[in-house]
Amino acid sequence: MTPERPGIPTGSALLLVLVLLIAAGLQSVVAGPLSGLTVGQPDFILVLVLVAALFTDSGVGCLVGFGGGLLTASLVGETVGSYLVSRVLAGFVAGRLSGRFFQGNLIVILAAVFIGSVVAEVAYGLAAPPLRGVSLLRYLQTAGGNILWNTALALPAAWVLTRCGWNPNAR
């Protein structure tokens, strides 16, 4: 059974676009230098996509995932289709969780971002396999690092989106 959920106000949708653009700015300045300190790096855009999907539904998750994928692809400039497909799938999966669990639960938010990040990494890895000269172990280490970073950022992202009116339980 699909629970009844309120719609997202247009203002909140515009705020999400703004927050995603700010995340893209951060992604291009903060994420890279962090990768010099740790294995993997955070994906601010993906985390926002996943939390927004969790707070709404899988349909919105796909659309927000597409937008997030487009932003990431514009920053990276390579494997555009793979970024788009992986983010759409991740948004869809995170959105599916929203109908099954109470979205306001912190553990659910962490789990959704973790699962969504795993889906994004697996989908991306399948769509754009590691290139020559990259060892599988290093590739997996980087992917694992990315997933952990994203999970660590889940709660701050949820707070930001709640402030933007995206958490139905907070409205």
Add this chain to the structure above:
Amino acid sequence: MRPKSRAERARLEVLGRVGSVPSGRGRRLSEPGRGVVPASPVLVLLLTLGVAVVLGVLHNRWTDRGQTDPALAGVRTAVFPFQIGAARARSGARTAWDWLLPGKRQAEEIEKLRAEVARLKQENAALQSDAAEAARLREAVGLVQKSKEKPLAAEVIGLLPSANFDSVTVARGSRDGVKPGTVARTPDGLVGQVTEVSPVSARVMLLTDINSGVGVLVTRNGKQKGVGIARGRGRGESLELVYLRQEDDVKAGDAVVSSGYGGVIPPGIPVGVVAEVKHDSTGFLKSARIVPAAPLPGALREVYLIR
């Protein structure tokens, strides 16, 4: 439909309470009870996946033809102000950090800069002498000097946005005359090549990227010792010099410069220094590890674009 379990009832109670909040904050994307997107989620998934695949294929087609992807160029233009803002904030934070922690760090920096100035003065004097001699010789044989545009300074506004690729974004684009293939360098050496441009920004693939390969010469005291290709090995790694012949006399400490054979990258730009030579198991070829000459990738703040 009646809720079956206690947990589901509780959840619906919460959602029902939320749904009763007056919606006085403007038009909503959909009405309560229909979800935010009225269409079936699976249909939305299939549609967005379809559009994603089409965009991916079109992007590859455009980039293969050396054209700009209009969709990504539009998104890049929208992101540009936020990238500039974030880059300026980072630069400000760094300046504040240096101001808060003076002393040893600044002393080291001053010492480094003094050494650099001394080296550059010496190099400048030698170059001026060479340039004067070249001009005299050119005049003697009646050659006309090739017109060369001045290198374009470009601020680095985006660093390594993905863990899978080594690239930077610079605040110069097609409206500044930047095109795919434009070479990026620092005073220290080659940085990479522009692969994509938008009107306001360009993406530079770094030498360390796993897709990068540059034709190079190995030199010692101005004499050529070998020819090969310097390939990137990914994040934080040195470069790999491949296709060296077994008889090439290459040693650690030899300079590696661009060969210019491809016709895209000008010859003679420093690429790095040989750190280690490895022999191939077949006995025909050998390879070498190169430490890049330019600070790659984290320390880049500005590059020069050679159009």
